[in-house]
Amino acid sequence: MEYKKLQGKLRKHILKMHFGAGSGHIGCSLSCIDIMIAILKTRKEGDTFILSKGHAASALYTIMNETGDIPDDDIATFYKNATELPAHPAPLKYAAIPFATGSLGHGLPLAAGIAKANKLKGTGNTSFVLMSDGETNEGTSWEAAHFAVAHKLDNLVAVIDRNGLQGFGNTKDILGDTAAASLWTAMGFEVVETAGHDVAALVAAKDKLLLSLNGKPKLIIAHTVKGKGISYMEDKMEWHYLPMTETQYADAVEEIDMLYCR
């Protein structure tokens, strides 16, 4: 398990940042950090990555700190006044963060535009975007999906962090499962479903899709758990919003140590 220690290390980093800041959005970052490891630790130069679910910014910041794109000094300012690392990514600050996000439904159109530009230029680069399952409610996600299919953007890889929870309820109870594989397959995407916390499986899914130059845009539906790794947070909507108490933070770190770092 080559990624396990990194998964634990970055989780602890996320917890430290949020505890230091007294901030929420912990559950959503723990839900998708493994996906980000799979994409950002293996991507090629020229590939782009957009975090469409901008509320998982702490996960993005930790992995970019790991890859050397965001220095330690900047990380220390997370969530504080005069920071360049607010709760949702800021525009024009880091080359590795091409777009400020935070309003849902923007990532897939942006990534489709980048993929189309890559096709026009013939670069061979891949355009990655990470979405939440909730944001597949947004009409723009559907507009962009149809465009990607019509323009045969097989250099576009979307990943849906499918944890089944959105802002104020379960996705299945709100608009139904707008992230269902059947819907995206019917639209014309090449879809792979995989375990969303198994980095090796995610990398394998991605590599398999990238070899498939069949004119179909790619989608990985990553089955995840909100708050993954911390038992009292797992699959709990409130951990979209709540900050940790000192005891909760200590418990969380201990649990991550046990699960990932031994």
Place this chain on the structure above:
Amino acid sequence: MRKHFSEYIENNLADREDFIFITGDLGYAALEKVALKMGGRFINAGVAEQNMIGMAAGMASQGYQVICYSIAPFVVYRCLEQMRNDVCFHNLPVYVVGNGGGYGYGIMGSSHHAIEDIATLSGLPNIECFVPAFTDDLFTCLDAITTRRRPAYLRLGLGKPMPAGMYKTDYGAAMPASEKAKLTVVVQAPVANNVIAAIGADGYQKQIDLFVINRMPLKMLSEAVKESVAATGRVLTVEEHVSTGGLGAALALLILEAALPVGQFKSLRAEGYPDALYGSQAFHQQQSGLDEANITSVIARLLSF
């Protein structure tokens, strides 16, 4: 102006590999030649304006300059957040072109009018709104937009050539009074033609300094406007746009900040749909008092003080 716009694209930009043209499924009998010349760099995004603007931002981030075309209301209101977050926050060269600004689509009805477009967009960061009044002015605006390489909105309207006696300036165009000016008239958009007709018909030209402003937000008073206002102390603004966020409001603020002594300030602007009745562009201009006859009487009144 739509025809002149497409000719400009065809003649100046279509061959350039760094330009992409996206249409929101519009352009019948106008964009066919552009499409043919641009090939794969001409894209019909379908009836999906929000995605059009988001994608344009993605393409612009990869080094392209992207023109997004639709009719004005669809490309302004529907995708405001994409303009703000994706394009303007990142200062990207995405040029949104809206045909039929103001009441340009006439009897098509309120869904097709754009009388709050400049207010809607000009408050966003990094953007500039270009509102040509004449075809000559359109080309100047397009040159400026593509040289500037930052977010832009271009509002197209009725395309008449610039009248004789008027000359281009860095803010648009001007026609100074032939004798001593008693009134400063500041105008935006092709409704300027109504003002010019009003001034010409009643021989007011010798008493009026006329300025046509083609860029918003209005951030400063040009020296010529400042001198004219200081000399006349009377100002009339005319625009086919609502008062809020428009030319008159912006000019009033700048005049107050400059502490210019103004005794009379009158704004003629789009008043929406005062009687909830619909008609041609000329009908709506008349409803708002933007027609030649009303402008003439307003000028007469202002000059009588």
